[in-house]
Amino acid sequence: MKNKIKSLLKTYFITGLLVLLPLALTFWILNALLRNMEALIGDPIQQYLEIYIPGMGIMLLICLILLVGIFARNxxxxxxxxxxxxxxNKIPLVRNIYTSIKQLINTLFLQGKDNFRGVVMVEYPRLGTYSLGFITGESRGEVQRITNEIIVNVFIPTTPNPTSGFLLLFPEKDIIHLHMTVEEGLKMIISGGMITPPDREVALPPGSKR
Incomplete structure (x- = not known):
């Protein structure tokens, strides 16, 4: 009986940690970012303005980002x-860091939603082993003529940097389509599988339609 209670308390404690830790870390990171931004921009403003409202630094930073975005579009x-x-790109170390960060951001905010048509699971690199991939389109022309079947282009990203990977051509019958969104698939790859989206089929109530 004591062991059962001890095991139950341990389970409840771990469950509580799993619920609270992500929330605490999220608020801690956001708080640290906001404080740093406020200090970085707010302190110089306080030196030149007699009136200062808390949060003014963050608002000015948002305005600055918007202005840069408007300017960059013309x-x-x-x-x-x-x-x-x-x-x-001519500075060796800076070039590598800048290129990697830019590719990652473009993948998350631009390419993921526009270029990828869906998340799939394929047997790769061998039978019985599955990899997560994204459909980029159907192979046409010579590829379709030689194989005489519908061939799908599947991009399989590497972890944790999804900007590099492999382009593989699979017969449509060998592809397993998943219900997760492209954004969810990218999060799963970047996190190394630590962030797994919920199963939508299980989550749906009985009798409901997708």
């Missing part, structure tokens, strides 16, 4: 941005 901004990238 012709002059694009040319200056291209020139800046050319300069950064």
């Amino acid at each position: 012709l002059i901004g694009r040319k200056l941005g291209h020139l800046g990238e050319m300069i950064l």
Whole structure:
């Protein structure tokens, strides 16, 4: 009886940690980021303005980001941005860091939703072993003519950097389509499988339609 109670308390304690730790870490990280941004921008403002409202630094940072975005969308901004990238790409260490971060951000915010058409599971690199991949389209022309069947292009990213990977061509019959979104698939790959999306089929109530 004592062992059962001890085991039950241990289970409850671990469950509580699993619930509270992600929340605590999320708020801690957000709080640290906001404080740093406020200190970085707010302190110089306080030196020049007699009136200062808490949070003004963050608001100015948001406005600055919006202005940079507007400027980067016009012709002059694009040319200056291209020139800046050319300069950064000539600096060895900076080039590697900048390129990796840019590719990762583009994958998460741009490419994932626009270029990937769905998340699939394929047997790779051998039978009985499955890999997560993204459909990028159907192979046409010579590939389709030689194989004489529908061939699907599947991009299999590497972990934790999904900007690199392998392009594999699979017959459509060998592909297992998943219900998770592209964003969920990317999160699963980047986290190394630690973040797994819920099974939507199980979560649906009886009699409901997708």
